[in-house]
Structures are given as C-alpha cells and as structure tokens.
Amino acid sequence: MPNSESADFIELMSSFQGRLYGLILSLVADPDAANDILQDTNLILWTKAHEFQLGTSFKSWSFRIASFQVMAWRQKKMRDPLIFSNEIIQEMMAEQNKRPDNYEERKDKMETCLAKLPERQRDLIKKRYGLGSSIVHIAEELQSTANSIRQVLFRARTNLTQCVKSLPESDS
Structure with a gap:
C-alpha cells in the first residue's frame, strides 16, 4: 500500500x-x-x-x-465457560458493595468543567464525543484540518482532566 x-x-x-x-x-x-x-x-x-x-x-x-x-x-x-462458586460470587458482591458509588458526583464535576471550557473546545468535545462525529468529519464541517481539530481536542481533554482533579471531593 x-x-x-x-x-x-x-x-x-x-x-x-x-x-x-x-x-x-x-x-x-x-x-x-x-x-x-x-x-x-x-x-x-x-x-x-x-x-x-x-x-x-x-x-x-x-x-x-x-x-x-x-x-x-x-x-x-x-x-470455555467461566463458572464461579456461590462463595466467590458472594465475595465479589461484598467487595463491589464496599466501593463508593460516586457516579453522580463525577458526572456533576464533568458538567461543571465542561461549562468552564472555552466555547470552541466545548463545541468540539460535544461534536466528537456527544454526537460521535469523526475528526475528519468535524474538520470538513469546520473547514479546518484534522490535525488542528486533534490539537484542540487534546487541549480540551487536558483542561477537563485538570479541572476535574482540582474540584473538591464531596463529603457524602
């Protein structure tokens, strides 16, 4: 090729x-x-x-x-069926129940941080991950290059990661 x-x-x-x-x-x-x-x-x-x-x-x-x-x-x-004994299943369930369920908290943090992003980054995040558009499609739609879209998305993901990590944990 x-x-x-x-x-x-x-x-x-x-x-x-x-x-x-x-x-x-x-x-x-x-x-x-x-x-x-x-x-x-x-x-x-x-x-x-x-x-x-x-x-x-x-x-x-x-x-x-x-x-x-x-x-x-x-x-x-x-x-090749994987079959667990009842004891192992009960142990696994007990272990799962010990884990905190912080999905809502994580979701709220993400929404807060998304709102803080510059508009261009927020729009690209929504197009790429919310709508599932390909980078090539987004680039064509915005009359840009795929590489520039990748760079903006990289910065947006970095900003989101830093923002989410900076927000305090809830006391629940």
Whole structure:
C-alpha cells in the first residue's frame, strides 16, 4: 500500500475506533471483552488493509470484520465457560458493595468543567464525543484540518482532566 493510501487508511481506522468499540460493546455487553475484541479487530483490519478499496464503505467493511470477531469470541465463551462458586460470587458482591458509588458526583464535576471550557473546545468535545462525529468529519464541517481539530481536542481533554482533579471531593 503506498504511503498516501496508508495515511488515508490509518485516518479512517482511527476515526472509526469509537464506533467500532460501541458496536462491539453493544454486542457483548462487557467493556473488557469489547476492548480485547477491538484490539483483535484492529489487527485484522491492519493485516487486511490491502484488501480495502479507498472510496468504498470503511464502516461496512470494518463492522463486518468486527462482527466476525464478536462471533468468534462468543463461540470461545461457549466452549470455555467461566463458572464461579456461590462463595466467590458472594465475595465479589461484598467487595463491589464496599466501593463508593460516586457516579453522580463525577458526572456533576464533568458538567461543571465542561461549562468552564472555552466555547470552541466545548463545541468540539460535544461534536466528537456527544454526537460521535469523526475528526475528519468535524474538520470538513469546520473547514479546518484534522490535525488542528486533534490539537484542540487534546487541549480540551487536558483542561477537563485538570479541572476535574482540582474540584473538591464531596463529603457524602
């Protein structure tokens, strides 16, 4: 595959990671398994890159490969069932119940910090992660380059991380 085609393929592959993960997660309902399957899918996509024709539907091609990987994972799970004893399940549940449930607090912190972002960063975060738009699509829509969009998103994520870490923990 020539360099320009490699770069285009890498761009396509990168822009579809969120959608591929979402598809896989919706089919297996296990984030860890979804991550493993996504890695396997990416490896196959890369090794079969020469079979992909630029200009055709990357979504259809990559989703088909991902669905085959999900089917393979399901077959493996059926052959290799993991069964825990009742004691282990009770211990796991007790351990889970000890963990604080701070989802609402984390969500509130994120909303507070999102509101503090500069408008451009906030808009790009909403387009990329709220609407699931690809970086390429956002760049085209805003008549910008994918690289400049990536840089703004990087700064936005950095700002969000610093902001969330700086907010005090609640006493609940």
